Each structure stands twice: as structure tokens, then as C-alpha cells.
Amino acid sequence: MTGPAVAGGHSIGEYLISARSFEEYRAMFALGDEDLAGSVLDCPGGASSFTASARRRGTRAVAVDPVYLTSADQLAERVSAELERGHAWATANAERYLWDFFGGLPGHQRSRAASAALFAGDRKANPGRYLPAALPHLPFAERSFDLVLSSHLLLTYADRLDAGFHLAAVREMARVSRTGVRLYPLVDQAGRPHPELVERLIGSLTADGLRVRVRDVDYEFQRGARTMLEVLR
Numbered sequence: 001m002t003g004p005a006v007a008g009g010h011s012i013g014e015y016l017i018s019a020r021s022f023e024e025y026r027a028m029f030a031l032g033d034e035d036l037a038g039s040v041l042d043c044p045g046g047a048s049s050f051t052a053s054a055r056r057r058g059t060r061a062v063a064v065d066p067v068y069l070t071s072a073d074q075l076a077e078r079v080s081a082e083l084e085r086g087h088a089w090a091t092a093n094a095e096r097y098l099w100d101f102f103g104g105l106p107g108h109q110r111s112r113a114a115s116a117a118l119f120a121g122d123r124k125a126n127p128g129r130y131l132p133a134a135l136p137h138l139p140f141a142e143r144s145f146d147l148v149l150s151s152h153l154l155l156t157y158a159d160r161l162d163a164g165f166h167l168a169a170v171r172e173m174a175r176v177s178r179t180g181v182r183l184y185p186l187v188d189q190a191g192r193p194h195p196e197l198v199e200r201l202i203g204s205l206t207a208d209g210l211r212v213r214v215r216d217v218d219y220e221f222q223r224g225a226r227t228m229l230e231v232l233r
């Protein structure tokens with residue numbers, strides 16, 4: 001079920017199934033060729049084309065998301081409605097974004113539609129790359145992937161996911177990674193930072209023996225979202 005976007009509000013409604021591109025992932029996670037040389041888990045994948053594009057260039061990429069319980073055709077249909085919902089939200093809240101990466105709202109809409117189409121085709125052709133799973137539990141053994149990327153779930157939905165969920169989710173992603181986890185953005189859907197939540201995460205993960213740092217990235221779409229959280233094992 002999808003709720004309506006609230007113009008100028010702080011909540012987009014239900015989790016949006018968004019469709020970011022490989023290029024956005026590369027920029028928001030500061031991914032270099034060495035990061036893409038091994039295996040990468042996209043968690044959650046949504047309708048992003050990261051996995052499809054990464055596979056084309058040789059990365060052993062896998063995506064997980066609870067929406068992959070939905071059949072490929074049904075999800076593709078749902079994603080078309082989600083593209084509209086995302087566009088309505090971006091239009092109503094345009095002043096909260098920097099449009100340079102896309103060259104404006106129409107460019108953003110085109111990019112998301114192209115990414116969703118690439119995702120839909122790849123999921124149909126290669127269903128084994130898209131596995132249903134929901135944080136904070138992942139159906140993988142320890143150190144199954146070199147790197148885990150997590151875009152626009154944690155922090156983005158800090159209005160409904162509490163600190164305990166955030167910590168359990170990052171610990172789980174760290175568990176299945178060999179080198180670590182990258183998390184972006186560190187602001188919520190309305191662009192608000194959550195420094196206390198980030199500090200709490202850093203404190204608990206550091207106490208677990210992980211190395212954690214906030215890293216600048218060369219990407220800013222939501223205004224002020226210029227950093228990611230990097231967790232190193």
C-alpha cells in the first residue's frame with residue numbers, strides 16, 4: 001500500500017521503493033574500482049539498478065529487500081506507481097534538494113525511470129540476484145560479501161525505525177561483510193540530521209570492536225547530505 005506524498009511535510013508515507021542508479025551509488029558511497037572488484041550486497045536494493053549495472057562490469061552484486069517477495073511483474077507495476085510518488089514528493093519538496101547531479105527535476109525523473117527499467121529487466125532475467133530479506137536479519141553466513149552498501153533505509157526512516165533497530169541492522173550487515181558496511185545518507189527523508197542517533201551507533205559499534213568513521217562524499221542531493229557512515233571490520 002502506498003500513502004500520498006505530503007507536500008512540504010516531513011514524512012513521505014510508506015517506505016518508498018526507490019530506484020537509484022549505479023552512478024548515484026558510486027558517488028554517494030565513494031566507490032572506487034577496488035571496492036567493486038569483489039562481491040557487494042545492496043541492502044536494501046529496492047528498484048535500484050546498482051546490482052544490474054555492477055554485474056555488467058563484473059562485480060558479484062546481490063540485492064536484498066522484503067519487496068522481492070513480490071513477483072517480478074507485480075513489483076515492476078508497483079514500481080511505476082512508486083516512481084510517480086517519488087516524483088510528487090521531490091516536486092513538492094524541490095527546495096530541499098540540490099539538482100546539479102540530475103540537471104533538474106525532469107532529469108531526475110528520467111534517471112529514476114531508466115534505473116527502474118534496468119532493475120525490472122535484470123530481476124526477470126536473473127532472479128537469483130534479488131533475494132527477499134528484511135533487516136535486521138540477513139539469510140547469509142558470516143563474511144559472505146566483501147562489502148555491504150545500505151542506501152536510504154536507515155536514518156532516512158528514523159521517524160519509524162528506533163535506535164535499537166538501527167544498531168541491530170548495522171551489526172547484521174557488518175556480520176555478513178568481510179571488509180565492512182557503508183551507510184548513506186545520515187539525514188532523514190525530510191533532510192533532518194540525527195547526530196545523537198549517529199553518535200550512539202558509532203559508540204556501540206566501536207565498543208563491538210569495529211572501526212567507524214563519518215566520511216565526506218562527493219555527492220549531495222538532499223541538502224546537507226554530504227557524508228556517509230563507514231564501518232570497517
Ligand SMILES: C[S@@+](CC[C@H](N)C(=O)[O-])C[C@H]1O[C@@H](n2cnc3c(N)ncnc32)[C@H](O)[C@@H]1O
Nearest residue numbers: 016017018019020044045046048134135151152
Ligand atoms: C527508499 S528505498 C531504497 C532503495 C535503494 N537502496 C535506493 O537507494 O534506490 C527503501 C527500501 O527499503 C526497503 N525496506 C523496508 N523495510 C526494510 C527492512 N526491514 N529491511 C530491508 N529493507 C527494507 C523497502 O522495501 C524499500 O525498497
